[in-house]
Amino acid sequence: MAKSLLIISRQAPWSGPSAREALDIALAGGAFDLPLGMLFMDDGVFQLAAAQQPASLQLKDLAANLQALPMFGVEKLFVCAHSVAERGLDPASLSLPVEVLDDAALAALIGRYDQVVTL
Amino acid sequence: MNALTVGEHHIALDKDGFLLDLQDWSPAVAEALAEREGIALSPEHWEVLEVLRGFYQEYQLSPATRPLIKYTALKLGVEKGNSPHLNRLFNGTPAKLAAKLAGLPKPTNCI
Amino acid sequence: MTTLHVISHSPFGDNRLASCLRLLGTDDAILLCGDAVYALRAGTAPQQLLQTARLQHRLFALAEDAQARAIDSTLAEAVDYPAFVELSLRFDKVNSWL
CATH class of the missing domain: 3.30.1420 (Dissimilatory Siroheme-sulfite Reductase; Chain: A; domain 1)
Known part of the structure; x- marks a missing residue:
């Protein structure tokens, strides 16, 4: 049985490589059928904001790529309630079907996985 | 070149x-x-290439094998979206070869 | 399962430490290394945050990183590299806040 891995993505989408790296780990792991979860917290929740238009930045479209996670078998997607509220985002209008978790639930979530990495 | x-x-x-x-x-x-590649494109090939172009349109990346199978099953049904069918059409390496023929970038997460 | 959270960024530059404290399980611990040891500076907001969290025997700092930065605090238990390794093994997993 492969070890389960939780990837915590906590950087904003368009300013540095962290958000892209977290997604690449998730897509690669999903392609190899690893039991994966992904948690968006802190500025990472901005990756899930609706109606982003990155074309003007001439970057690979991270927002579109994120939509592929369920196709790659990564369906356990979580978001930190505190981070979402703090940034004025509506949990109901995020761009992926995510489970919204409070702090206590986040601690329990991390406890359930064999391995955790935070990017 | x-x-x-x-x-x-x-x-x-x-x-x-x-x-x-x-x-x-x-x-x-x-x-x-x-x-x-020694392939004559049949209607069965073309429908998969169309599916792949749709995948790229939607997600801006090329699928690895598993997502290719899943997405094809979603669009064309499970009798088309399965590994033996796709392997037969695309010489055993569907993710790589079908992406090439459909004009997509090389898939990165592919064996 | 227990987790050792390893933080190496300064708490004055970002919110890794604050976020980590929010999701810290009751049997989890934090190891501060690199610039993260600045969190132990007396009279600062991060140090207050750590004090309030009451992390007796669950807060560690890499001794040489603290010494290099003139941090001398009793709030965290000082560990050397062998003790760091021992800690990593004592917990079920290590979460590095990269």
Whole structure:
């Protein structure tokens, strides 16, 4: 049985490589059928904001790529309630079907996985 | 440099035979790329290439094998979206070869 | 399962430490290394945050990183590299806040 891995993505989408790296780990792991979860917290929740238009930045479209996670078998997607509220985002209008978790639930979530990495 | 001639057009390819400029793709280009691989494109091939182009349109990336199978099953049904069918059509390496013929970038998460 | 959270960024530059404290399980611990040891500076907001969290025997700092930065605090238990390794093994997993 492969070890389960939780990837915590906590950087904003368009300013540095962290958000892209977290997604690449998730897509690669999903392609190899690893039991994966992904948690968006802190500025990472901005990756899930609706109606982003990155074309003007001439970057690979991270927002579109994120939509592929369920196709790659990564369906356990979580978001930190505190981070979402703090940034004025509506949990109901995020761009992926995510489970919204409070702090206590986040601690329990991390406890359930064999391995955790935070990017 | 690796290149393909279709009619009067010279089309640049990378070392693995993928289009350097995705805008160069056309059905005629797909036919020419398939010929280099020893494949004559049938309607069964074409529907998968259309599915792949749809995948890229939606997600802006090329699928690995598992997502290709899943997405094809979603669009064409499980009798088309399965590993034996896709392997038979695309010489046993569907994610890589079908992406090439559909004019997509080389898949990165692929064995 | 227990987790050792390893933080190496300064708490004055970002919110890794604050976020980590929010999701810290009751049997989890934090190891501060690199610039993260600045969190132990007396009279600062991060140090207050750590004090309030009451992390007796669950807060560690890499001794040489603290010494290099003139941090001398009793709030965290000082560990050397062998003790760091021992800690990593004592917990079920290590979460590095990269």
